[in-house]
Amino acid sequence: MAWFKREKRPMAPSVEKPVRVPEGLWIKCPDCSEILYNKDLAANLHVCPKCAHHFRVSATDRLRSLFDGAWEEHDRELVSLDPLGFTDTKAYRDRLTTSYKATGQRDAVIVASGRLDGLDTEIAAMEYSFIGGSMGVVVGEKITRGIERAIARRCGMVIVSCSGGARMMEGTLSLMQMAKVSAGLARLDRERLPYISVLTDPTTGGVTASFAMLGDLNIAEPKALIGFAGPRVIEQTIRQKLPEGFQRSEFLLEHGMVDAIVDRRQLKAAIASALRFMLPSRAT
């Protein structure tokens, strides 16, 4: 249930290569090899204008693409205290410090309130560059507080997943975050308030097996890897190669697990219309 990278060999997060668009002026699309000007790509929400390849985006860029304007970030300074005192080949504390420096974030999710197409909305956006977007106690706490705020404010909740799953370095406590967030979503559900789950590349492990699959609508970005077990684990179990496209968004749509696949450039509009369907109509 740990996070697994898309690449063949699972690697420790510290050696992970940056998967977002790098800082240079130009970038080559990995799908169609088109050379793209970075600013144009950003203006197109990091979607290749030629082939619609969806580049991975940061949590901040994600919020910028969904909120109408400014947003209020919550619990920005919640930090893990390394509850297990975990050390593998490297101390978890050092991995955390490395990730703070690399991302400017304290953990792998930003949770914020703002307006989405005029509607008050809570949005949690996961940050893959922070230890593979893995979920530990801070991610679980911030998202749960977000859900509780949505209940208090009678507004919709949106969670944009981008995560390898539960964070091994926080052990069973990270597993329990699945239960914690899902309990929050149970209350949101019983309050008849909307929850939109957006699944982006990658969404795997304990994140998929909890809040990512619990949306009133589950919306996937095109060609995202979405699954429970990592592809390598499955291949080891069945001792054969997985077919092309296995665990991709289109596969999940075909198997009835997501409501829709939506291009990032239409995502905000899709969420807005879903929220309007779900929120009580204003008494006039």
Next chain:
Amino acid sequence: MAVDTLDFEEPVAVLLKEIEALSMLPRTEQRAGEIARLQSRADEIRGELYRMLTPWQRVQVARHPNRPYMLDYVERLFTDFQELHGDRRFADDGAIVCGTAVYKGTPILAVGHQKGRDTRMKVKRNFGYARPEGYRKALRAMKLAEKFRRAIIVFVDTPAAYPGMESEERGISEAIALNLREMAVLDVPIIVVVTGEGGSGGALGIAIGDRVMMQEFTVYSVIPPEGCAAILWRDSNRKVDATDALKITAPDLLGRGVIDSIVPEPNGGAHNDYDGAARLLDVALERALREVSALSSAERLDLRYQKFRDMGRLGLDFADASPSVPRADA
């Protein structure tokens, strides 16, 4: 359940072999006395070994092939067990068993993982690796219990949810996720006991309750130690180090607020004495069920929510480092 001993039980194994050899010979007063003496010595050594088990040794005990499974407890603790098969959607999953039963005069629902004992049953039970239909069957049965206001007793013992192609095709993630959400608000008492391996999401998918207990020598982990070692150490042989680091034993998890209590096991572990293990579990179950049943629905559901809400505690597991907030340097 005699001669299946684990590597660290070697001193016991030696004595058991001596006993076996003596038992082959014609019985005399003297030999009977010698056997009794060796037997009590073996019990004594076993007791000493089990008082100081390392985390990895606990993993071995939790996975012991002779470890009692759910149905061994059902047989000893309940009467009138009636198994309920199938998720009414796709299939019946042998790795999760559900059934109505009577516990101390009151009908209850029993739910749990079941590993097979011999090869044929191991295959039928898929070695305790449940597929989506197992989790869906469990939820169907639990909703039945809710409808008729019957408490639920859950036995957790799985290496993991089944990581195969059909699990992904049929939505293992959704099946587990829905159980997490629905069990959080299911309006009847739920008592969960980890009786072997608490294997990540596959365990958690039926393990939301008002009380979560672990038997003394069981483990509960986010990932199997071998998997963690393969990823973080890049060497699955570092499983012992990974086990130490992951803090997956019952005492570790009690200390971190993940579980509510530890159910003692008989001398030498549950696999060494099924009846003794069942008696000890009986005491814990009865008490937990009595306490939880005494609460009103609203109180019980609030406490259940709070219990999982508190997984990850401010000042202990995480802190708020905002300058405006006083530091929680407890």
